[in-house]
Amino acid sequence: MNQYPAWKYLLLLVVLVVSILYALPNLYGEDPALQVSSSRTTAVDISTKEKVRKLLQDANVSFKSIVLANEQILVRFPDTESQLKAKDVVKEGLGRGYIVALNLAPRTPEWLRAMDAAPMYLGLDLRGGVHFLMEVDVDAAVHQAEERYIGDFRSLLRENKVRYAKISRFVDKNGDSGVEVKFKSAEARDKAERLLDKEYPDLLIEADDREGGFFLLARLSEKEMRETRKLALKQNITTLRNRVNELGVAEPVIQQQGEDRIVVQLPGVQDTARAKEILGATATLEFRLTDETHDADEAARTGRVPAGLKLYPKREGGYVLLKNRVMLTGDYIIDASSGIDQQSGGPAVYITLDGKGAKIFSKVTGENVKKLMSVVFIEKKTETRMVDGKPVKTRHTVEEVINTARIQEQLSKRFQITGLDSTKEAHNLALLLRAGALAAPIEIVEERTIGPSLGQENIDQGFASVVIGFVLVLVFMAIWYRGFGLIADLALAFNLVVIVAVLSMLQATLTLPGIAGIVLTVGMAVDANVLIFERIREELRNGVSPQAAINSGYAKAFSTIADANITTLIAAVILFGFGTGPIKGFAITLSIGILTSMFTAIMGTRAVVNLVYGNRRVEKLSI
């Protein structure tokens, strides 16, 4: 009686061995490391690796190893000091085009790595870092699309010699928006309608006759509006990814959440102010011709702006009138770097355009040699403010002219702009131009930053509570149930190993609440054993023989254990569905713990009990 078939022992043995193997990487610790990867324009290969090696050797920085894998170079260091020194050396030596990021590389030995074993993935609250939740103002993207149509309509109508009185954006009383074109005559309106209908089949265009003239209303269709919003979000994710790469962060997470939000997690980043400045910035540039015939200050004073012109404030004060037509936008910029202007000694940004941009730019600058051109710096912001206890979204755009200069000659692919306040601003602007503009303004709606000292403290305290809780339960069970208690202790230890192994295999994020979940599981996992052992005691008290008591103890307790655990599992799954970040971590460890504890506490202990007592005469049980 009380014997397990061989396959059950084998199954347990296999689970035990596999769990130990996959839990093992967590014991090795981490090396301070440097991660070199390519940005868009370069490639990382064996020559880059040799270059990095030479740079480090020349600078006398000691390192443990240097490996090229997955188009990334990973350099390990004996201490953080040489890691930090190496970052400066390598970054300087390789130049732009490479992303050099600090990292902690697990010290998992080769043979474990070969079977894909890796330590648990620690959440930001344990390793330190920044978590941002950003809300994308997708409606602003629709707004921008409408602004774009205004420009397009203008050129289309002008090219086809249709006279119009005014083109502007409108918002009706339902809050729907669109583009409104005003005409002086019905014929012009009808001609324009045919033209626009043919050219823009996706737009909903309708004639609207009311007082004051003949109007055409153009709206984005439902579908196109959805597409525009979706595209804006996608583009923002790409831009954010580029910017994060520019910041040099190892293992960043950039993910869409819901319809209009983006989660950005930057492990190890300390300077949140800079991260916020770079990620949230919407700065871009526009180049426009400057008007020289009207008085800008006069226009600012009276508020009367001549037709075809737009009034802009200058950064150093005063105003300037610029032509409505944009010569070039920041979209065509493929590279930008900051430096010092040779003539003025002030900060400058060197810009490189892509082929199409270069073609456009050389054409317009060639046509306008000796004329004044201005560089407009545009920044859009969306903020949520509390007004009367309710969140209200406000948008504002800063547009200012940072530089006005005479076009000396035809400009093309490469040129420079000046007029920036500081080298830092030049540096940031270059970075933003390189990474591309955000398609719609974003706003940080949640930030959680954990410093490295607190992260380590959380790990230490979390680990301590697991160990102390675990030991307390072990001791208690051994005293209370003696021999059977020791068997339960074995199962509990087994359970802990399995939980760690499963977490490592899944690479689920371990958070501080997640550790709390493990602690809780340790306390609750013995419940199954308590149920079984109490049953066995009860059977013994009823005068049943030891072997039969074991058998019916396990049999009768089973459905109770299953019911009790399934209900806790329900709560954990719901928690997972609704929770965010750290709470999800708790739900994950709790669920895994419940499932693994059923296995270890029932099958694991039974196997040992059978080994000890099975198939022989037993007078008395140690329970």
Place this chain on the structure above:
Amino acid sequence: MQLFKKTTTFDFMSKRTLAVTFSALLILISIGSLATRGLNFGLDFTGGTLIELGYSHPVDLRVVRSTLEKSGFPEAVVQHFGASKDILIRIAPQEGKSNAEVSSRVMTALRSVEDGEIDMRRVEFVGPQVGDELANDGGLAMIYALICILIYVGFRFEYRFAIGSVAALIHDVIITLGVFSLFQLDFDLTVLAAILAVIGYSLNDTIVVFDRIRENFRKMRKGTSVDIVNASLNQTLSRTLMTSFTTLLVLIALFVVGGELIHGFATALIIGVVVGTYSSIYVASSSALLLGISKEDLMPVVKEGDDLEHIP
């Protein structure tokens, strides 16, 4: 070692009027406190900014407060956190002002007056729109959990048991919330998670008792419903106490060494486990009895033609 040498014969159910009165009183106090004082919602739900800083020396809070006041944060709440070198600054969301930049501005202001290094330990900023969502989602999660459990227990047992167990759960949740309200303990996301875990735990306990009641109803030929419930409670008593005890052991470990961030979580679970243990003995079974659970309800249903299945 054994708690009870033989199966105890406490007459739990004779005290059930007393228990119901006691529970009703606790619930009244809890609801009263929740209604008048409310919960001390943490940053997760109210929105705002929280900054934890570590100085290299003990800090005078007055200096910090006056610096913040000069920088435009007169409403900032400053307190020591754990040690005299650590401080915690809370700033509520401000009307008509941008909030995302608050933490950077506070850091700049404090660093400008401090000679040594200030270690930025933690910054949490939750925008008002997110705070509302978290609160809504949390409430929904709790309701969904209760409904799912009601369905599961109803399906596995009998509707009277389902109602009894959910009554016990609501009892536990209200009293745990009541304690948080009465002592104005910080109620944040981790506490909410703990309360959901309490739901799971308390149910665990209740199910074990119900399972035994069901078994005994089928097994014991003699005795009234009250006798059977009593016997079941006695049979499961040492298990109930043992499991609560081991769970409390680890929770106390978590409370003592787990650190400040996990305090609220551990507190909520400790309260929940204690209340849950009591309620699975008294509240759940009393409610089932009150609803008139009887032997016939629990007899396995004999389907017509069941016996035919054995004929090949």
